[in-house]
Amino acid sequence: MHIDSYFAISNSDLEDAEFVIFGVPYDRSQSFIPGSRFAPNAVRVASWNLESYSPFFDVDLDFVRVCDTGNINVDGGFQSVLRNVEDFFAKIKGKTPIGIGGEHTISYSIVRNLKVDCYLVIDAHLDLRNEFDGDIYNHACTCRRVSELGLDLVYIGVRSCTKEEMEYARERGLKIFKPFDFEIEKLEDCLSPYDRIYLSIDFDGFDPSYVTVSTPEPFGMNPSIVLDIFERFVDRIVGLDIVEIVPDSNYKTPMLGARIVQEFVASKSLSSNKKL
Numbered sequence: 001m002h003i004d005s006y007f008a009i010s011n012s013d014l015e016d017a018e019f020v021i022f023g024v025p026y027d028r029s030q031s032f033i034p035g036s037r038f039a040p041n042a043v044r045v046a047s048w049n050l051e052s053y054s055p056f057f058d059v060d061l062d063f064v065r066v067c068d069t070g071n072i073n074v075d076g077g078f079q080s081v082l083r084n085v086e087d088f089f090a091k092i093k094g095k096t097p098i099g100i101g102g103e104h105t106i107s108y109s110i111v112r113n114l115k116v117d118c119y120l121v122i123d124a125h126l127d128l129r130n131e132f133d134g135d136i137y138n139h140a141c142t143c144r145r146v147s148e149l150g151l152d153l154v155y156i157g158v159r160s161c162t163k164e165e166m167e168y169a170r171e172r173g174l175k176i177f178k179p180f181d182f183e184i185e186k187l188e189d190c191l192s193p194y195d196r197i198y199l200s201i202d203f204d205g206f207d208p209s210y211v212t213v214s215t216p217e218p219f220g221m222n223p224s225i226v227l228d229i230f231e232r233f234v235d236r237i238v239g240l241d242i243v244e245i246v247p248d249s250n251y252k253t254p255m256l257g258a259r260i261v262q263e264f265v266a267s268k269s270l271s272s273n274k275k276l
Contacts, residue, residue, distance in 0.1 A: 001048060008047040009061045009262060010068035014092070017067035018272075019265050021098045022088065024106040026074040026081055029138040032215045035246040039254065040071055040100040042247035043261070046254035054266035056227055061262060064269045074102075078137045082109050089113035096268060098261055101243035103139040103214065107200040108146055114239050118194035119143075119151045122205035122225070124217035126158055126176075128165040139214075139244075147172060151198075154190055156182060157205035157221040179221050184228050191233060201226065201242045201260065203253065211256060212248040226260055230267035240264050 007021050014020065023040025030036060052061040069092075072084050085106075089097070099110045104127060111119060121143065128147070132138035137145070147153055154175040161169075169176060175190050191197065204213040207220035230237075242257050 003045055003048045005041070005044065006070070007044050007066070007068040007258075007261070008050065009052055009064070009066050009265065011062065012065040012067045014067045014069060016065055017095055018065045018269065019067070019096045019098060020092045021066065021068040021100065021261065023071035023100045024074060024081065024085065024102040024109065025071050026078070026101065026106055027103045027214070028078070029105060029133070029135055030103050030214050031133070031139070033246050034214070036101055036103050036214055036244055038247050039102065039245035039257065042251065042254040043100050043242075043245065043257040044068070046251045047258035047262070049255065050258055050262060054263055056263060057266040057270050059266035059270050061266060064265055066265060078105065081106070085109040086113055097239045098264065099241035100257065100261070101241060101245070104142045104200070104202050104243045105137055105139050107241050107243060108137075108142050110239065110241055111146060111151070111198045111200070112149055114198060116151060116196045116198040116238060118154060118191065118197045119146050119200065120154045120156070120191070120197050121200040121202065122156045122221065123200075123202040124157055124160050124204040124220055125215070126155065126161040126165040126169055128168050129162070144168075147174070152194070154187070156187070156225070159219055160217045179219060182221070184232065188232060191236075195236055196238050197233060197236045199229070199237050199240045201240070202244045203242065203257070204244050211253045212246050213253070214244045214246055223256055223260070227263060230263055234264070234267040235271040237268070
């Protein structure tokens with residue numbers, strides 16, 4: 001089997017691409033299990049084990065224009081990451097971005113460069129601390145920083161937070177679906193006002209029986225929920241990131257990450273073609 005250093009479905013140059021895959025291998029503030037900086041490359045390796053045809057959405061990805069631009073430089077701290085991601089987004093206007101982290105902080109560096117009205121996030125945690133370990137850009141503060149952009153936040157899979165975070169969420173009217181009360185129909189009602197949605201998938205939102213992540217939490221979501229989300233909402237999802245993957249030796253978690261990326265591309269391209 002051939003394995004290369006780019007995502008297997010990457011078949012286009014940047015100028016002609018509809019979808020742009022890029023890595024942000026940053027995990028400086030990871031507080032429990034480090035290693036998500038290795039995930040972008042591990043997800044790329046895993047992608048070579050997957051077929052380019054999606055049986056879920058009946059799409060052959062060989063005919064979708066995808067460009068893997070490699071990893072964004074993360075040297076020099078998070079302020080450098082913010083600048084480098086901003087410079088990168090100036091080059092990819094009009095294309096659908098797919099970011100691979102890295103810790104969840106990288107999601108903030110991405111969404112601040114997009115015009116969206118809702119930040120939909122699969123996550124075990126609220127990530128609403130104002131600061132953690134003296135750092136306002138800690139991974140535990142990601143959604144707090146996103147909320148300060150003026151976006152509405154909708155969570156799926158939350159089962160761990162502080163009392164202060166929950167109070168902040170209630171004061172701001174943030175929508176929270178816990179694993180034991182999640183129904184896709186309720187999410188559909190919740191998302192009905194939004195035309196431009198950004199989807200961030202923190203892999204700790206999934207149950208740790210499925211994934212290896214930085215901060216695992218028991219009693220999580222089944223990863224198949226993403227297929228329902230793509231099927232129902234992908235026409236309004238304008239960007240995606242997958243974060244907090246810690247590569248495992250058998251590539252179980254990177255394989256899931258690669259498959260989620262492919263199914264997003266498949267469903268989004270199908271949705272776009274239906275509009276033509």
